[in-house]
Amino acid sequence: MKTPLLTLAILALTMNFLSAQHVRISGLLMDSTASKPVEFATVALLKDGKITEGVTADAKGRFVFAKVAPGVYIVQASLMGYTSKTFGPVHADKEDVEIGVIKLAAAAQNLKEVTVSEQKALFEERSDRMVYNAEKDISIKGGDATDVLKKIPSIAVDIEGNVQLRGSGNIKVLINNKPSNVVARSVSEALKQIPADIIKQVEVITSPSAKYDAEGTAGIINIITKKNTLKGTNGSISPNFGQWNNWPNASISHRNKGLTLSANGGFSNWKNKRYMQQLRTFTNGDTVTNQDQMQWINGRGKNFYGTFNADLDIDSLNRIGAGINYYNGINTNRFDITFDESSQGVSGQYFQRDMRRTYDWQGATVNFDYTRLFKKPKRELALLMMYSFEGEDSDYDSDVATRENAVYYREKSYNISNNKEGTIQLDFTNPLDSISTLETGTKTIFRKILSDYRISSAIDGSDDFHDMPQQANVFDYAQQVTSAYLVYNRTPKKKWGINLGARYEHTFIQANFLNGTAAFSNNYGNLIPSVSLSRSLKKNQQVRLSYTQRIQRPQFFFLNPYVNQADSKNQYGGNPYLKPELTHSVEANYSVSIKQTSINASFFLRQTNNAIESISSVDSTGVLKQIFQNVAENSAYGLNLSANTKLMKQWTVNGSLNLFYNVLESAELKTRNADWMYRINLNSTIDFGKGIKAQLFGFYNSPRVNLQGSYGGFGFYNIVIQKEVLKKKGTIGFGYDNPFNRRIRWKNDFVGANFVQTQDVAMYRRGWRLNLKYEFGQVSGGQRQKKRISNDDKKSGEGNN
Secondary structure, eight states, X not given: XXXXXXXXXXXXXXXXXXXXXOEEEEEEEEETTTOOBOTTOEEEEEETTXXXXXXXXXXXXXXXXXXXXXXXXXXXXXXXXXXXXXXXXXXXXXXXXEEEEEEEOBOOOOGGGOOOOOOOOSEEXXXXXXXXXXXXXXXXXXXXXXXXXXXXXXXXEOTTOOEEETTBOOEEEEETXXXXXXXXXXXXXXXXXXXXXXXXXXXXXXXXXXXXXXXXXXXXXXXXXXXXXXXXXXEEEEOOEESSEEOOEEEEEEEETTEEEXXXXXXXXXXXXXXXXXXXXXXXXXEEEEEEEEEEEEEEEEEEEEEEEEEEEOSSSEEEEEEEEEEEEXXXXXXXXXXXXXXXXXXXXXXXXXXXXXXXXXEEEEEEEEXXXXXXXXXXXXXXXXXXXXXXXEEEEEEEEOTTOOEEEEEEEEEEEEEEEEEEEEEEEEXXXXXXXXXXXXXXXXXXXEEEEEEEEETTSSSOOEEOGGGOXXXXXXXXXXXXXXXXXXXXXXXXXXXXXXXXXXXXXXXXESSSOOXXXXXXXXXXXXXXXXXXXXXXXXXXXXXXXXXXXXXXXXXXXXXXXXXXXXXXXXXXXXXXXXXXXXXEEEEEEETTEEEEEEEEEEEEEEEEEEEEEEOTTSOEEEEEEEEEEEEEEEEEEEEEEXXXXXXXXXXXXXXXXXXXXXXXXXXXXEEEXXXXXXXXXXXXXXXXXXXXXXXXXXXXXXXXXXXXXXXEEEEEEEEEETTTTXXXXXXXXXXXXXXXXXXXXXXXXXXXXXXXXXXXXXXXEEEEEEEEEOOOOOOOOOOOOOOXXXXXXXXXX
């Protein structure tokens, strides 16, 4: 027993002696103006004027000399664009030395002599997300955010602007890591308000960690807009014109020392045109009835948005920021409908309907944030507060006429609603060592929704309208979500990294009705785990395995009980009694880079219980109603495969395949629907030199299933040519969408307990774009990124036109 103890004692003394012969020297590099870490600078350790050792600072500006022999040293830091800085003398004796912060000053440069040759790839795979660098894609200019999302491998956007991620529309869309009321109300309408020109990147996070709000089902799409962080006054002007959309926008920013002021705004004036023939057969007892409805839709919309932000670096460790985002829009669709009904060869109801449906909204988001850094690198405390409000008027009016165009019935309705939301959030990040961090935080969200709707009619076709109180209501809905999370993250260079977290959320709901419907309340708690393992392998390979369980709550679009019956034979509305969805998601990701080619493959499995689906039913009079219900289980498993390569120096090609099997099943409705679905993307860019580039893009979406049928498949393609002018400060681009197809056509099929329905739809999408842009200002410097509130726990609406 003594021999082992003696051996251990000698070993301990030896290790202590050896460690005493070396000390550790560490420090942090910061930009002297922007007070942000200086990434990947070269740091040398000099003794007697000679370099003894060299290291590279990490992404946080941290550098470490792990084993330094006792002595007196000089530390020298250098990086292109900065003036080299020396610090010392540093006395390395028996104890480790923490130098602290070394500030580097930006070097004065003649910009005409600087050539930047390295370019970001169009798509980047990171440890927890896929990033699409939209600012590098010329084919999206002059469009809106839907044109941007169409380019991303795992995302599908239909003609109406509805978005799906890996076959699921149950996603959360953030703008600059923040929620937006207009996004929560309708994703498709929100995307139309964001010009593609201002989008810098789009991040797709399919397995969010516990740090994020309990986003359910498919994942998070984070749209990051361009921010001008350059010193001085800078900006851009982009007057864009098109056959279907005009999108003028501009931005300006001013930065001096620690103060940054920025503003941007834009206006959209768009239109669309489509038609649909709907054939429906339904049974009532032994009677079979056929309905043939033809409708032409002409839509127009105007959207305005504007943002202003102010950020102040009080000192190198303290920063405050505030901002406001305002938006205003109106969307009007005019319907010319002809309806013909027959039963057993006998002509029945016939009418012509002239209808106008309008959505008019405006809202704003105000935010304030404070960030406190510490002398210990990576330690950070952030306090974020946000308040948003939105008002919307939704109304319609319709005239119903006979075959002889005599109006015999008129109806009009309005729905006034407002949505208020307040958030307070506190996050703390603490490094445990050089490769491990512990993150914790708490958050509370307060939501208040009020919806007031009325319907009136004139049964003789006159202007003498009378209210229909039996179809009116006031819906008052309040929700509070309080949460806390804890996340441990460890990222060693040559071993498996781990991200392990848990989040607890408690939800309080209270709803009241004016028309006598019983009020209800609901309180529930959820513990949400997440785990992710990742590792970098040899030859530029990386693997990642992840599991997450998320909860997703329905938002206003799904909850509003207002039934829109502008089309008397096709009505839809929300359901205030909806419960949240719960999703389990597993993913395995592999990526590799081989010379000029990068390949990424993701295998995923997703199971959603208590899934919210739009359920259609037809009553005895032939009226179809669509109401959201918790009646299904939604399962999907499949593969995302994407590749990016350079066929030659000037020619880049990106392609992707999204293939998955989707199963929807409802025990309550005794319905099951399943099928394979896919999406193919192809993007090719050629650089002809002298500032001239051309890009060709196309995709095809296969038919996709829902619980009661399927939506048809369709394709889209465009070509763009761009030329740099005015010494590269300006660009002129011309694009053409679907040059060989005037219309995009598809077919939808639905089946219910007593009906079968087919829709043949065509949208006019061939059109031109003229994209112009001019940039002004000077170039130098940058600033650190700040935190933003992200209320990503709500199921977003897909909109209806």
